[in-house]
Amino acid sequence: xxxxxxxxxxxxxxxxxxxxxxxxxxxxxxxxxxxxxxxxxxxxxxxxxxxxxxxxxxxxxxxxxxxxxxxxxxxxxxxxxxxxxxxxxxxxxxxxxxxxxxxxxxxxxxxxxxxxxxxxxxxxxxxxxxxxxxxxxxxxxxxxxxxxxxxxxxxxxxxxxxxxxxxxxxxxxxxxxxxxxxxxxxxxxxxxxxxxxxxxxxxxxxxxxxxxxxxxxxxxxxxxxxxxxxxxxxxxxxxxxxxxxxxxxxxxxxxxxxxxxxxxxxxxxxxxxxxxxxxxxxxxxxxxxxxxxxxxxxxxxxxx
Numbered sequence: 600x601x602x603x604x605x606x607x608x609x610x611x612x613x614x615x616x617x618x619x620x621x622x623x624x625x626x627x628x629x630x631x632x633x634x635x636x637x638x639x640x641x642x643x644x645x646x647x648x649x650x651x652x653x654x655x656x657x658x659x660x661x662x663x664x665x666x667x668x669x670x671x672x673x674x675x676x677x678x679x680x681x682x683x684x685x686x687x688x689x690x691x692x693x694x695x696x697x698x699x700x701x702x703x704x705x706x707x708x709x710x711x712x713x714x715x716x717x718x719x720x721x722x723x724x725x726x727x728x729x730x731x732x733x734x735x736x737x738x739x740x741x742x743x744x745x746x747x748x749x750x751x752x753x754x755x756x757x758x759x760x761x762x763x764x765x766x767x768x769x770x771x772x773x774x775x776x777x778x779x780x781x782x783x784x785x786x787x788x789x790x791x792x793x794x795x796x797x798x799x800x801x802x803x804x805x806x807x808x809x810x811x812x813x814x815x816x817x818x819x820x821x822x823x824x825x826x827x828x829x830x831x832x833x834x835x836x837x838x839x840x841x842x843x844x845x846x847x848x849x850x851x852x853x854x855x856x857x858x859x860x861x862x863x864x865x866x867x868x869x870x871x872x873x874x875x876x877x878x879x880x881x882x883x884x885x886x887x888x889x890x891x892x893x894x895x896x897x898x899x900x901x902x903x
Contacts, residue, residue, distance in 0.1 A: 646741030661708030687724035704735040710848035722782035777842035784837030
């Protein structure tokens with residue numbers, strides 16, 4: 600551990616402590632997640648094993664990078680890239696208003712995870728890291744897991760309670776990518792109590808109770824008066840009660856709400872393509888050396 604110098608403690612959880620640290624060899628600031636292995640019978644926590652195995656495969660601009668893993672008899676240390684803040688701190692500092700680009704980056708990260716058949720299962724503002732460049736990255740993959748088709752039965756004790764989908768809250772163990780999309784929507788809005796009218800089949804879920812307190816659904820327009828109609832529509836699709844009707848990350852990225860961002864991305868791609876074509880044309884316009892010139896060059900090289 601002499602390679603890393605601790606600067607300050609960033610936080611502490613069930614299994615260990617996170618430190619802001621300095622890599623003495625590269626002078627790069629990193630985050631060290633030290634996991635205690637005091638209980639020898641249990642060994643390395645399954646959350647740490649999942650996080651390491653998944654993050655080795657999930658390489659994407661919107662997923663936190665795992666640089667290294669250091670293992671001793673009493674400690675397991677995960678070395679991550681360091682990001683200055685998280686979405687919770689950002690929302691607290693900005694009165695709860697989220698930047699459109701951050702939401703887009705969040706969806707990009709989740710879309711990539713889902714394309715690699717990985718569910719995050721613990722999306723919340725504290726687990727969404729942000730650096731000084733305004734880049735958002737998914738962190739804390741301790742509850743994440745790979746999924747397959749057909750959909751398997753999983754634990755319903757996942758996702759921090761406030762961001763847990765209603766189908767999982769009510770005991771459903773069969774879920775897929777929609778679990779993460781609901782969590783994204785919960786960062787922005789509040790809903791009423793589901794019923795058979797708004798969610799056919801809800802009364803058949805294991806934890807459903809007919810005597811649930813009845814709360815009227817609050818219109819998103821009232822909650823977010825500054826949000827335009829396309830933004831309200833996107834939130835409504837994210838917060839769809841029925842998981843099979845919930846919008847996917849890929850569909851959300853193409854939603855009208857992100858029209859300006861998608862237009863800028865297309866313009867950037869077009870500019871890059873034009874630049875590449877110009878370079879190819881310039882290379883083609885350069886005269887090809889004659890056979891005599893080639894022979895002379897080879898003769899000069901042999902003489903040297």
